[in-house]
Amino acid sequence: MKLQHYLGGLEGLPQPLNLEKRVFVEEWEKRIFGIHVAMMGLSNHLGSALPQYPIAEVPTKFRDEWTWADLRTGAEGMNPFDYFKFRYYEKWLGGITQFFIDKGYVSEDEISALLGASPPQSAETDAVAIDDQVIDYLRRGDSPRRDVAHPKFAVGQQVRITNVPAGAHTRLPGALRTRIGTVTRIFEGDYAYFVHTGDGIGDPMPIYIAEFTPDELWGTRAEPGANSFYAELFEAYLEPVEEDK
Amino acid sequence: MTDQFAYPSDREQTSAERVAALEHLLIEKGVITGQTVDKVLSYFESEMTPLNGKKIVVKAWKDPDFAARVVVDTPAAIAELELPEGMAGAEGEHLQAVANVPGVHNLVICTLCSCFPWPVLGLPPYWYKDPVFRSRAAREPRTVLAEVGVELAEETEIKVWDSSGHSRWFVIPERPSGTEDFTDEQLMDLVTTESMIGVALAGQSS
Numbered sequence: 001m002k003l004q005h006y007l008g009g010l011e012g013l014p015q016p017l018n019l020e021k022r023v024f025v026e027e028w029e030k031r032i033f034g035i036h037v038a039m040m041g042l043s044n045h046l047g048s049a050l051p052q053y054p055i056a057e058v059p060t061k062f063r064d065e066w067t068w069a070d071l072r073t074g075a076e077g078m079n080p081f082d083y084f085k086f087r088y089y090e091k092w093l094g095g096i097t098q099f100f101i102d103k104g105y106v107s108e109d110e111i112s113a114l115l116g117a118s119p120p121q122s123a124e125t126d127a128v129a130i131d132d133q134v135i136d137y138l139r140r141g142d143s144p145r146r147d148v149a150h151p152k153f154a155v156g157q158q159v160r161i162t163n164v165p166a167g168a169h170t171r172l173p174g175a176l177r178t179r180i181g182t183v184t185r186i187f188e189g190d191y192a193y194f195v196h197t198g199d200g201i202g203d204p205m206p207i208y209i210a211e212f213t214p215d216e217l218w219g220t221r222a223e224p225g226a227n228s229f230y231a232e233l234f235e236a237y238l239e240p241v242e243e244d245k
Numbered sequence: 246m247t248d249q250f251a252y253p254s255d256r257e258q259t260s261a262e263r264v265a266a267l268e269h270l271l272i273e274k275g276v277i278t279g280q281t282v283d284k285v286l287s288y289f290e291s292e293m294t295p296l297n298g299k300k301i302v303v304k305a306w307k308d309p310d311f312a313a314r315v316v317v318d319t320p321a322a323i324a325e326l327e328l329p330e331g332m333a334g335a336e337g338e339h340l341q342a343v344a345n346v347p348g349v350h351n352l353v354i355c356t357l358c359s360c361f362p363w364p365v366l367g368l369p370p371y372w373y374k375d376p377v378f379r380s381r382a383a384r385e386p387r388t389v390l391a392e393v394g395v396e397l398a399e400e401t402e403i404k405v406w407d408s409s410g411h412s413r414w415f416v417i418p419e420r421p422s423g424t425e426d427f428t429d430e431q432l433m434d435l436v437t438t439e440s441m442i443g444v445a446l447a448g449q450s451s
Contacts, residue, residue: 007376008356008383008407016392017378019444020371028261031268033368034282040335042276061275072358081249088359088374093264106270114266120273127278134281138288139331143338144411171409173356175383187339191411207410214384223385226402232410 002166003080006174009218029089036092039066041137042130045194051140058133064103067142069194071095073169145189146204152235157183159210159238167198172237175217180241181210184230193234200236208233289368292329298365298415298441299433300326305344306420306432315342315417323365336413337364343406344417345443350401351416352390352443354382355408362413366438373442383407393444415441421448 024030042062046053074095075083086094100106153159163177171193187207196202212229214222253259271277301323305312315322319340320333331337340362343351355361356379361369372378382389386403390396397403406414418440424432439445 005357007380008354010376010380011384013377013380015381015388017381017389018372018375019393019439020375021439023368023370025371026257026261028257028264030286031264031282034285035264035268035271035277037285037335038277038281059275060277062277068358075358084376085250085252088371090260093260093267097263097267100267100271105274105276106267110270111263111266114269115262117266117269119265120269120279127275128280130278131281131284134277135284135288137335138285138293139334141334141336141338143333145339171357173383173407173409175356187411218384221384223387225387225399227386227405228402229383229405229407231407232412234410 001174002076004076004078004083005166005170005172008173009175011221024089025087026089032089032093032096036066036071036096037138038130038134039096040068040142041134043067046137046142049142050145051136051142053133053137053140055133058129059127060130060133061105066099067194069169069197070099073195074098076169144191144193144204146192147190149186149189149206151186151206151208153183153186153206153208153238153240155183155186158241159183159208160241161210161233162200162237162239164199169195169197170199171197171201171234172199173231176210176212176231176233176237179212179216181212181216181231183208183238184211185209187232191234201234205235208235208238210238289363293331293364294367295365295436295438295441296433297328297332298362298438299436300328301342301365302417302436302441302447303429303432305342305417307429312344312417316344329364332364334364336360337362339411339413340365341412341414342417343404343414345419347419348401349404350390350395350397350443351404351406352382352386353406353408353414353416354379356380356383357407357409360408360413362415365415366441370438372444390444393439394449395444395446416443417441418443418445418447421446424448 042060043066045065047055161176161179190204191207192204193201209230214227272279319342359369359374386405435448440447
């Protein structure tokens with residue numbers, strides 16, 4: 001199991017909540033955020049996205065796939081103690097730098113040689129088409145919807161959440177595993193995921209909202225009062241409840 | 246003693262220099278241009294900000310038909326408004342609004358990462374990305390809300406929405422009483438990012 005999959009409901013954490021409202025707490029964090037968005041907007045998979053971006057014609061040297069799945073897989077694969085130690089964008093900086101090193105775009109030596117150096121001279125170039133693609137991606141997005149829904153389960157039906165071994169990446173919140181919920185909504189479409197995670201998602205499939213009672217999720221450790229917990233779950237994470245057991 | 250949790254004294258300086266070096270190299274090698282990062286940041290600073298969400302909320306407060314539509318087919322309803330192009334763009338492909346009503350308070354979280362409705366709320370504040378919030382809000386939302394000044398009546402139901410699928414959720418908070426004569430601008434001032442995720446009420450001083 002991966003601790004990062006089980007954050008929901010974890011106990012013993014600090015009180016009261018620190019409501020830090022800034023998006024970036026250090027100026028440098030903006031730069032790694034911008035690099036990440038650029039990678040998403042230049043990802044080679046966007047040629048098959050619904051907006052049919054002309055990605056092969058964009059004059060970037062970036063020729064790999066980069067999606068949320070890559071960033072999330074990296075964060076979920078971290079030493080869990082490091083996951084808690086490092087701030088949000090520190091994790092991004094580590095993961096994205098390592099990606100560019102692993103794929104041969106840059107080397108650690110090149111980075112080291114530039115530490116403390118002044119930024120490169122930059123002028124408007126014909127490579128503006130790179131920026132246009134990134135902004136076009138932001139405006140038009142990358143919807144995972146691929147078809148109308150073909151659901152196996154019905155609204156009102158009780159479902160049990162699967163308990164398959166953890167993959168490198170998941171969209172199944174750990175606290176829901178083996179729990180029983182009630183389907184309250186079936187979304188209109190079938191939805192793909194960026195990658196096949198190894199725990200059942202990837203190909204287009206229905207997504208449901210399942211409702212869970214606090215008692216079902218947390219037992220005697222539930223907070224008193226009228227609360228409901230709703231999760232959006234890919235169909236692969238749902239099983240029928242066997243009434244006879 | 247372990248040094249697992251020791252931070253070097255030049256922690257921020259090192260990160261700043263490393264990200265600058267990385268961006269420098271990516272520009273030099275033709276992956277991005279010298280303007281790419283600034284253009285991305287400018288897009289979020291100028292167009293994809295919580296102002297869009299505020300306009301949606303105020304419209305819902307003033308127009309009951311819109312309020313009914315926006316929670317059923319959120320993208321179609323907000324497409325009626327004069328908002329920047331791109332409301333269905335990145336992280337807005339499948340927006341879903343939920344409305345607070347007397348007796349029901351909604352709270353949006355993302356226990357697995359930090360899914361956030363970028364086009365209508367801009368980028369997520371740090372509290373939303375904090376593992377402490379993501380963990381605690383799932384199991385003890387009432388306690389967490391009380392800590393940040395949202396004292397709910399015992400009988401008020403709290404609905405916690407975990408963004409584990411394709412939707413990007415936001416909350417239409419309740420309109421505060423005594424605001425019947427407010428202008429749109431005054432109403433928008435009552436709406437915060439926090440109130441549109443559910444960790445504050447509209448008009449709550451913070």
